[in-house]
Amino acid sequence: MELTSEERGLLAGNEGRAARKCMQILVALGEIYGAESLVEVSSVQVSGVSYKNLGDAGIEFLSELAEDGRARVRSTLNPAGMSLTDWRAQGIPQGFAEKQLEVIDAYRRLGLEISCTCTPYLAGNEPSFGQHIAWSESSAVVYANSVLGAKTNREGGPSALASSLTGRTPLYGYHLDENRLPTLTINVEADLKSPEDFSAMGYFVGKTVKDGVPYFRGIRSAGVEELKTLSAALASSGGVTMFHMEGITPEAGVGPARSQAVSLTQAILAETTAALSDVGAPDFVSVGCPHCSLTELATIAELLRGRRVTREFWVCCSGEVKRRSDEAGYSAAIERSGAKFATDTCMVVAPIEDLGHKVVATNSAKACHYLRNSGLRVRFLPLEECVLEATR
Numbered sequence: 001m002e003l004t005s006e007e008r009g010l011l012a013g014n015e016g017r018a019a020r021k022c023m024q025i026l027v028a029l030g031e032i033y034g035a036e037s038l039v040e041v042s043s044v045q046v047s048g049v050s051y052k053n054l055g056d057a058g059i060e061f062l063s064e065l066a067e068d069g070r071a072r073v074r075s076t077l078n079p080a081g082m083s084l085t086d087w088r089a090q091g092i093p094q095g096f097a098e099k100q101l102e103v104i105d106a107y108r109r110l111g112l113e114i115s116c117t118c119t120p121y122l123a124g125n126e127p128s129f130g131q132h133i134a135w136s137e138s139s140a141v142v143y144a145n146s147v148l149g150a151k152t153n154r155e156g157g158p159s160a161l162a163s164s165l166t167g168r169t170p171l172y173g174y175h176l177d178e179n180r181l182p183t184l185t186i187n188v189e190a191d192l193k194s195p196e197d198f199s200a201m202g203y204f205v206g207k208t209v210k211d212g213v214p215y216f217r218g219i220r221s222a223g224v225e226e227l228k229t230l231s232a233a234l235a236s237s238g239g240v241t242m243f244h245m246e247g248i249t250p251e252a253g254v255g256p257a258r259s260q261a262v263s264l265t266q267a268i269l270a271e272t273t274a275a276l277s278d279v280g281a282p283d284f285v286s287v288g289c290p291h292c293s294l295t296e297l298a299t300i301a302e303l304l305r306g307r308r309v310t311r312e313f314w315v316c317c318s319g320e321v322k323r324r325s326d327e328a329g330y331s332a333a334i335e336r337s338g339a340k341f342a343t344d345t346c347m348v349v350a351p352i353e354d355l356g357h358k359v360v361a362t363n364s365a366k367a368c369h370y371l372r373n374s375g376l377r378v379r380f381l382p383l384e385e386c387v388l389e390a391t392r
């Protein structure tokens, strides 16, 4: 791979051991995927923040890098395993909390922003069309490529961190225009009435297209809430990194004629929705996967008006969106009902199975997918029904 003199210096250790290790990771990755060079990135988003996923080996890796490593570009973090301020109210065990705070401390020393969200684009980290970035939260990767028109591969936590500490990523995959073309057209015949319908559609299409690029045709309108939950579902049942949608994706329409087509019918949507639920009465309800937008918090505040929650109910969002919600008065309305904000974290990366919960109600197909993998039973319900379950 061709390196600039600055990159060769980083690789030689001129800028310290952490930068050298990170360059070694990126060069190895580039060679595996046949990249001819590295490319500078304007923003990084790092997953692998929850102690539940990292374990002690992860803390050791981060602490070592933090000895002399420092972020070179704006870098934000994915959700942690708990709220960094209200973890006691969430019932998080002291031992887990101490380890999680060690992880956060290492990232802070590395110079990453302790934003802890999977929707950085709703909290001030919104790349522009054509920018090369290195993001690793899969739902945010799909959103960034498909809605914002930025260019990123689906990075792992270590490779994204390596990009943070060097400001570079290998130039291959979705950084190259020829790999961003649609591979399968999805003719949407079903009537999509809610974000949950987009989530179920994404779950079906992810399974169908695997690591290809679906091109959605026939969708009348889609807002941020629909697009972020679609992105999350596509990346959970499949390995999708990017989609095209008429009227949404800046590059939409490039090359669709070459792709094959399948139809998303009402029957397929109904079948997918039904298959996402298990039996059982929920003892835990959580919404905000991906993290809630301000619009969603306004809706939740309205749905909770005059109600009291009767079981644990987490509303997951970033600290930044929560701050805006405080100003708008939505947070007070939500908390008055007894619902809890789960800022900095979510129902999947927090150790909720250790908190004694068995059946989780949520409005996210992605959350259903991963919670089942953790041995929990799930109910996939629209937002309104999640609130009804929580207050029943």
Ligand code: F3S
Residues within 6 Å of the ligand: 078, 079, 118, 139, 232, 288, 289, 290, 291, 316, 345, 346, 347, 348, 349, 366, 367, 370
């Ligand atoms: Fe975000 Fe957690 Fe869902 S990281 S996309 S809320 S699984």
